[in-house]
Amino acid sequence: MPANLKYAITGGVGLFITFIGLQGAGIIVASPSTLVDLGDFSSPQLVLAIAGTVLVAVLYRFNVKDYILIGILATWAMGMIAESCGWYTVDPEAGVYSLFPSLSAGLALPAALHFLTFDFSWVADHVIHFCFITFSFLYVDLFDTVGGSNRYCIQGRYAGRRRQSAKGKGSASRRCLRYRCRRSAGNFYGNQLYRIQCGRCQRR
Numbered sequence: 001m002p003a004n005l006k007y008a009i010t011g012g013v014g015l016f017i018t019f020i021g022l023q024g025a026g027i028i029v030a031s032p033s034t035l036v037d038l039g040d041f042s043s044p045q046l047v048l049a050i051a052g053t054v055l056v057a058v059l060y061r062f063n064v065k066d067y068i069l070i071g072i073l074a075t076w077a078m079g080m081i082a083e084s085c086g087w088y089t090v091d092p093e094a095g096v097y098s099l100f101p102s103l104s105a106g107l108a109l110p111a112a113l114h115f116l117t118f119d120f121s122w123v124a125d126h127v128i129h130f131c132f133i134t135f136s137f138l139y140v141d142l143f144d145t146v147g148g149s150n151r152y153c154i155q156g157r158y159a160g161r162r163r164q165s166a167k168g169k170g171s172a173s174r175r176c177l178r179y180r181c182r183r184s185a186g187n188f189y190g191n192q193l194y195r196i197q198c199g200r201c202q203r204r
Contacts, residue, residue, distance in 0.1 A: 009146050025049030044088040045096070048079050 022028045026046045031037035039046050052075030059067035079099040082088040090098045123130045 006146070009143055013144050044079075044082050048075055048082065048088075051075065051078060 019028075026039040026043060027049060028036050029039045041047070052071050055074055056067055056071035059070055064070065076099060079088060083090070083099050088096075088099070090096055
């Protein structure tokens with residue numbers, strides 16, 4: 001695969017995830033005239049999202065460990081303060097829920113998990129829709145895997161060059177193989193644990 005295509009896929013996946021994050025935070029909204037428009041900067045959701053992003057960037061700049069987790073918890077705390085002050089108003093009909101955890105239902109787990117209880121009756125009546133859905137998820141996950149694999153391979157080669165020892169030779173290919181194996185396992189089981197495991201592998 002050409003190097004420019006690898007970088008293009010990596011950048012495209014990053015922009016795709018960024019666009020989803022901006023949409024979820026309310027920074028960008030749908031517009032009938034321009035398709036995309038800026039959100040309401042007076043809304044508490046948007047202000048909290050920007051404040052949390054800036055906080056994460058500052059912590060990253062000063063090499064603070066677990067900066068993403070700290071930023072998430074700090075933004076959550078700021079949201080609870082905003083709700084206590086009355087600025088953040090709860091409106092479940094509009095999709096705005098309380099930021100305070102509710103233990104009214106207790107800590108009980110679901111009674112049973114529906115494992116391998118698929119119902120394909122809908123597919124028989126909507127074959128074309130099912131094909132569109134399948135290929136959409138296929139290509140999104142394919143480009144996500146290629147972009148993530150390229151990122152870890154580049155970092156693995158960089159770390160291998162810095163070590164300059166016989167022990168570090170071949171570390172890039174091993175890391176790429178570990179990423180692909182964990183990525184495949186994560187897709188099969190329907191979780192995202194491969195990111196955590198590959199992060200640990202990368203720090204070794």
